[in-house]
Amino acid sequence: MQTVRGAVQRLTSSWRALAPEQRLAAFAAAALFVTMLLPWYQLQRVVKGRIDTHDVSAFGVFSFVEAAVLLVGLGVLLLLFLRGEERGFHLPGGDGTVIFAAGVWAAFLLFFRVFDRPPGGGYPVGIAWGFFVAFVAAGFLAYAGARLRAAHRPEPPLPPESETEPTVRRRPPGDEAPAQLSFDEAETQRLRE
Numbered sequence: 161m162q163t164v165r166g167a168v169q170r171l172t173s174s175w176r177a178l179a180p181e182q183r184l185a186a187f188a189a190a191a192l193f194v195t196m197l198l199p200w201y202q203l204q205r206v207v208k209g210r211i212d213t214h215d216v217s218a219f220g221v222f223s224f225v226e227a228a229v230l231l232v233g234l235g236v237l238l239l240l241f242l243r244g245e246e247r248g249f250h251l252p253g254g255d256g257t258v259i260f261a262a263g264v265w266a267a268f269l270l271f272f273r274v275f276d277r278p279p280g281g282g283y284p285v286g287i288a289w290g291f292f293v294a295f296v297a298a299g300f301l302a303y304a305g306a307r308l309r310a311a312h313r314p315e316p317p318l319p320p321e322s323e324t325e326p327t328v329r330r331r332p333p334g335d336e337a338p339a340q341l342s343f344d345e346a347e348t349q350r351l352r353e
Contacts, residue, residue: 174244198290256309263302
């Protein structure tokens with residue numbers, strides 16, 4: 161119970177530390193994740209002479225595209241959680257550029273999926289309404305990334321690099337390990353005789 165309470169406290173304190181643009185990006189990433197639970201595809205098949213139609217979520221036909229969209233949503237949420245905790249690390253182009261690229265990538269994958277639908281076992285596969293909501297959420301994520309980039313929020317400072325040199329431990333003289341090889345020429349010659 162204590163672990164759950166600590167996790168909830170970390171999440172709430174991280175959420176409070178986010179700027180409004182970062183919260184917008186968090187909403188967009190969470191929306192992208194939630195849309196994966198909505199019906200993305202509509203499968204049709206003939207059962208006993210009549211057409212049977214049922215909807216399938218993104219997790220029902222999980223492939224590379226759905227996995228990549230899932231990773232985009234979770235990756236942006238993790239990035240924003242770490243920024244809320246003020247963890248210092250540098251991303252090329254900044255957080256806004258990375259989140260914008262994530263939204264564009266997710267939108268591209270969804271657009272690609274319109275033309276490359278999952279297999280339906282010989283029956284047609286249609287696009288359901290949840291798929292379009294996911295496409296809007298990906299665009300919303302790209303928009304949030306552009307807003308975050310325009311806000312020019314500085315990243316937390318990087319942690320200082322340790323300036324201490326590693327300690328080298330040497331054996332005291334005369335305290336040689338048993339059965340240690342010696343590279344002394346005279347002793348080697350004596351042992352050969």
